[in-house]
Amino acid sequence: MSDLRLADGLEVEEAAERLARTGRTRLSGLIGEGAAAIHAAVLDPDMVWMRAIENPYNEDVPVALFEAEPPAEQARLIAMAHEEAVDGFQFIFDRLRLGRARAMGLPIPQALYDLHDLFNSEPFLAFARRLTGDDRIAYADAQPTRYLPGHFLNRHTDEHEDAGRLYAYVLNVSPEWRAEWGGLLMFLNEEGAVTETFTPSFGTLNVFRVPQSHCVSMVAPFAGAPRYSITGWWRSAPPPEPRRKAE
Structure with missing residues (x-):
């Protein structure tokens, strides 16, 4: 069991005020030194990554299978995604949905399952309700994500009918990220102009x-x-x- 917990001394009130005023906020040092453990987990050779590309079935493909395809076929699939991204919603990145991974019994680094457990513990959910002022929060799903060069996520709102999504979150676990490397979380107005940008900051x-x-x-x-x-x-x-996986 990893020693993952909410850090002490979080500036929750200041972050909560910003969220109430602007609809978005940042809070540094969420899990303290636990961020280093999560970074180590996503680098672990036992980590299973799935390649996510928008498709009608909402299904991902194991990265190992995707990369086993001939280079010409990989290029064709990426070119199709780029064509769809010109005027529509599209994305390319790697992830692993922890709820599904647990149901399948995937032997991934335990720290990731421990983080999922932490996020659904009553102390953490109470923290989330305090930060947002929203007592409806009852569950937090989680997925490790990996953006390699060329990966992106097009404009969208995260709205999903009947999914019960109240707030989206991103816990950054990339040390020493530089803004010029891309991978920036950008917020847009109705005209599509960027109104604010969050650069990935470790542990934030x-x-x-x-x-x-x-x-x-x-x-x-x-x-x-x-x-x-x-x-x-x-x-x-x-x-x-x-x-669940059959016994």
């Missing part, structure tokens, strides 16, 4: 109210490392449980 939690227009800019080919984070939503209820 970003939270914003749903729905809200935002995107993640493409990671540059010269980025010095992948962009890692834990992302998800604070929901009014858990999503339907995935089918």
